[in-house]
Amino acid sequence: MSNISESSILLSVQNLEVSYGPVQVLWGVTLSVRKGHVVSIIGSNGAGKSTTLNAILGVRKVGRGQIVFKQEDIVRQPPHERVKRHMTLVPEGRQLWPKMTVEDNLLMGAFPSTLRKDAVPNLSRVYDIFPRLKERRSQLAGTLSGGEQQMCAIGRGLMAEPELLMLDEPSLGLAPKIVDEIFEFVRNISREGVTILMVAQNVNYALRISQYAYLMETGKITLDGPSEKLLADDYVQEAYLGST
Secondary structure (H helix, E strand, O other): OOOOOHHHEEEEEEEEEEEEOOEEEEEEEEEEEEOOOEEEEEOOOOOOHHHHHHHHHOOOOOOEEEEEEOOEEOOOOOHHHHHHOOEEEEOOOOOOOOOOEHHHHHHHOOOOHHHHOOHHHHHHHHHHHOHHHHHOOOOEHHHOOHHHHHHHHHHHHHOOOOOEEEEEOOOOOOOHHHHHHHHHHHHHHHHOOOEEEEEEOOHHHHHHHOOEEEEEEOOEEEEEEEHHHHHHOHHHHHHHOOOO
């Protein structure tokens, strides 16, 4: 992505290194996310993909490297300051409040004081994107199906008015038909102008809805390029798509 102007880059991560105690798990990770694009980080379980997202949001301490968001290095900013700058993470496993209603879960996405004044119109927008959530707005989140819980988690993320929406394994544990639906929602959110950085083990889906992708293996970026290029790559085909 070196030929892309700096002003079109929403997020730039340079030489990111992260450790869990004495064990280093990210090694010099460098990636960029262009405004308005869907960018995927693909790779097997345990490759360091989720750690990368957690480090970008600030919930995982960075040992070395830069995280430049909207042309400002935020690597030392706490997570709540990054959220105020309109960066949002939808975590793996949804992490809803199961004994709260769907609507209350959504409203928690607008918890920062700067977002509360727009909570009602933003809630209406989420219901337009996910009509099923509106139907179930008074239902306890813990009683929803897996797909509905994922919709609720993404909707909660959208309540924070993200310029960068990070999705950690949005299709994990869902039936194939529901996976189709979730990725269609991701595509529609992108069409509304939200920039998306997505981590996914479902390589086929991720590469088909993103414009650019990074392959991560054992804490390092080993391959990157336009998504259609990675989709056609022999190594990716054999190692991640089951082709021979």
